[in-house]
Amino acid sequence: MGLNLFNAGEYFEAHEALELAWREDNSTIRDLYRGILQVAVMYHHILQQNFRGAVKVYHRCMPWLEPFPAYCRGVDVGSLRHNCQEVYDELARLGPNGITRFDRSYLRPIRFSPPVEG
Secondary structure (H helix, E strand, O other): OHHHHHHOOOHHHHHHHHHHHHHHOOOOOHHHHHHHHHHHHHHHHHHOOOHHHHHHHHHHHHHHHOOOOOEEOOEEHHHHHHHHHHHHHHHHHHOHHHHHHOOHHHOOOOOEOOOOOO
């Protein structure tokens, strides 16, 4: 559910849903949830034109995503990391006064394969 909200551009709601999953999971995969929920917070900050908050959360999310392989539990973590770097690079290029010109097309959906029910 959290990934679907994220992909619909509902970043605050995605953060809330992913935080629930993160709190309920005691396995190592919980850090993946944490990384993704931090990306959602970063994107939310961008949409709120909060440059400082977005940059701060970028530096939080990447260490949570780094340990995971390119694909984990159906999530394309490699593409997500790459996209986060592109978003950060664009933020750095624009600077605090340019965040109003941030191109939302940088905020790409997370590619994932939903679990097969059987």
